[in-house]
Amino acid sequence: MPRQRRLRKIVAPPKFQGYKPYGNNDYSTGSIDLLYEEYEAIKLADYDMMKHIDAAKLMGVSRATFARIYESARQKIAKAFVETKEIIAVYGNAEFDKNWYVCNNCNSRFTIPSTINEQKCPFVSCSSDNIELINK
Numbered sequence: 177m178p179r180q181r182r183l184r185k186i187v188a189p190p191k192f193q194g195y196k197p198y199g200n201n202d203y204s205t206g207s208i209d210l211l212y213e214e215y216e217a218i219k220l221a222d223y224d225m226m227k228h229i230d231a232a233k234l235m236g237v238s239r240a241t242f243a244r245i246y247e248s249a250r251q252k253i254a255k256a257f258v259e260t261k262e263i264i265a266v267y268g269n270a271e272f273d274k275n276w277y278v279c280n281n282c283n284s285r286f287t288i289p290s291t292i293n294e295q296k297c298p299f300v301s302c303s304s305d306n307i308e309l310i311n312k
């Protein structure tokens with residue numbers, strides 16, 4: 177039986193489902209799965225410029241585990257760049273503070289405050305009720 181993996185705390189899911197290279201007509205290059213926690217590690221370390229020790233605390237993992245997640249994320253992104261592969265954002269072992277939803281109509285990601293009962297996309301131009309909980 178596979179070892180139960182500890183969940184990694186994520187502040188917010190990525191705002192995209194994936195990335196696609198352009199300018200290359202070879203469609204056989206395939207794709208790479210980037211886990212939500214890998215996205216979060218890149219965001220915290222390289223976008224928010226957070227120290228690894230602080231980022232590790234925020235994600236509820238040891239510094240060594242954070243370093244592994246971060247290294248894996250960088251290798252995947254480098255591979256995708258060099259080999260012109262698509263990047264697909266996948267759920268992985270993420271845990272959120274709040275319930276996050278995705279709208280199947282406009283692909284936006286959002287939370288619904290507990291004070292609101294209505295389960296629909298908050299974007300006025302959309303308002304679709306075809307929404308799905310991301311947290312599993």
Ligand SMILES: [Zn+2]
Pocket residue numbers: 279280281282283284297298299302303304
């Ligand atoms: Zn929507």
